[in-house]
Amino acid sequence: MGGYIRYTIKNLNREKLIREMVKIAIVKNIKLYEDKLSFVVKENCIKKIDAVLQKRGSKVISKTAVGLLNYIHTSIFRVGVIIPSVLFILAVIICNGYIFNIKVLGTEMVNKNDVIKIINNCGVYSICNKNQIDTTTIENDILKIDKVSLVSAIVKGNTLVVNIKEKLYNPEFEDKDGFLPILSLYDGIITEINIIQGTSLVKVGQTVKKGQEIVAPYVMDASGDVLSVLPMADIKADVFYTITQEVPDKKIEQIDTGNVIRSKKIMLNNMVIYNQNIRVSFPSYRASEEISVLTDRNFLPIKYVNYVYYETKFIEIDDYFINNKTQILEQLAQKTRQLVDEYDIIKEEYVNVFSVAGINRITHTIIVNKSIC
Amino acid sequence: MFNFFNELKEKYLSISNRICPYQMVMMGDYLLYVEGNVTIMTLSANNIVFKLKDCICTVCGMGLGIKEITENTLTIIGKISQIERV
Structure with missing residues (x-):
């Protein structure tokens, strides 16, 4: 100097x-x-x-x-300089023995909070004595997380830096035991099979049921070893959408005769004030009820109830199915078409009518060629 | 000390004249810088006399003082009014 x-x-x-x-x-x-x-x-x-x-x-x-x-x-002889200097040096010495921050780097798949929890479980918090930090324990504990491949924990200055390297997942070779076979999403007949990865369990022309395994999650290499892979395939099938309805030849209908009986009742809230109490003499009837509130809002809630009884009789309609066949078939076709997805292309559509013992069994079928996996 | 004495010599002096016993530069009337074998002879606030190799220089002025002196350099500051070489 x-x-x-x-x-x-x-x-x-x-x-x-x-x-x-x-x-x-x-x-x-x-x-x-x-x-x-x-x-x-x-x-x-x-x-x-x-x-x-x-x-x-x-x-x-x-x-x-x-x-x-x-x-x-x-x-040297100025107190105002000496005391702050001494305090500053003391603070630096004391601070040098502590960490004030925990930095976790390289967390994309791993939850950062989980890592910090593990660090805290090792007795290391944001403000902690450096002597209490065992980086080896921290590294070993963090390595227990499945997605972590490498960990390094170092104390740099007043910061604990935890650098995590996460595992790189290759879907073709990782989780070999976790691969599941492809299942059929629909009932149908296989028309086309394009296997990208895996082993086909079905053939063209074969019938499959919904939920049936169609592609297995493995391949067999040239040496005969079985290698697990993620099954990938595009398999098309003729999917059948079918609705069956049974319609009798004859139908019994209940119709009104035109005779009506009316009965009145006046109620205050739920208490009956007046009841006409007319006896209904019809052998069969249907009833309707009309309630009207006589007063406005809640002031004396008086209700007027009018019961109407319509006399009915049952008649038998012959040739019901023959006369309404077109309408019944159209309704059934509409119901079946509702099952078909919006973008499905209908390949074939047909109706089967099977009559036995006065009952007509109508089956409407739509065939759609679509991917089933 | 960094200066342009050599550049000046190369530009304006012949080769034989380039070996100077002393070099002197004045900056305004406030600073005098001398290079050479300098020996102080008289020192006062109004008058500084120093000896160079083959002459004696007298610096007159007011509030004169030596800013720096070594064996080969001399820097005089103050209100310089006259420099005489004898």
């Missing part, structure tokens, strides 16, 4: 003194004050300068440090 010393001296032959000092040091800021002379020399030359001054018989009035050295010399 290059400090400087300012000399203030009293000497009669100043010029000669300067000539001698110049030979041994760089002399700066030479100033004259009546019979005094002041100059500045480097700190490392003061011994030689002192010797020259002594030799020349100069009287040194003052010798003070200047520049940074002077500041350091004087600041």
Whole structure:
């Protein structure tokens, strides 16, 4: 550290003194004050300068440090500088023994909170003594997470840095035991098989049921070894959408005769105030009820109930199916078409009618060629 | 110390004249810089006399002082009014 010393001296032959000092040091800021002379020399030359001054018989009035050295010399005795400096140094020393932050890097699939929980379980929190941190334990505990491949935990400054390298999943070779076969989504007859990966369990022309395994999750290599793979395939089949309805030839219908009986009842809230109580003499009838509130809102909620009884009789309609066949078939076709998906292309559509013992069994079938996996 | 003395010599002096016993530069009337074998002879606030190799220089002015002196350089600051070479 290059400090400087300012000399203030009293000497009669100043010029000669300067000539001698110049030979041994760089002399700066030479100033004259009546019979005094002041100059500045480097700190490392003061011994030689002192010797020259002594030799020349100069009287040194003052010798003070200047520049940074002077500041350091004087600041040593300043309480306002010493106390904060000491406190600062103490704080640095104390802080150096603690961590104040936990940084977890490389978490994409792994939940960061889970990692921090594991770190906390190891007794390491955001503010923690460095001596309490066992990075090996932290690494081993984090490695227990399935998706973690590599872990490194280091204390860098006041931060615990946990760097995680997650496992890279290759769907073709990872989780070999976790592959499931492809199942048929519909009932149908196989028309086309395009296997991308896996082993086909069905053939073209074969009937499959919904939920049946159609592609197995393995392949057999040239040496005969079975290799598990993720099954991938595009298998098309003729899918049958069928609805069956049974319609009798004859039908019994209940029709109104036109005779009506009316009965009235007046109620206050649920309490009957007036009841006409007419006896219904029809052998068969249907009833309807009309309720009207006589008063507005909740003020005396009086209700007027009108019962109407319609006399009915049962008649037998012959040739019901023959007369309404077109309408019945159309309704059934509409119901069947509702089962077909929006973008399905209908390949074939037909109706079977099977009559036995006065019952007509109608089957409407739509055939759609679509992917079943 | 960095200066352009060599460039000036190369540009304006012949080869034989390039070996100068001393070199001097003045910046305004406030600073005088001298290179050469300098020996202080007289030192006061109004007058500084120094000896060079083959001459004696007198610097007159007010509030004169030596900013820096070594065996081969001299830097004088102050209100310089006259420089005389004898």
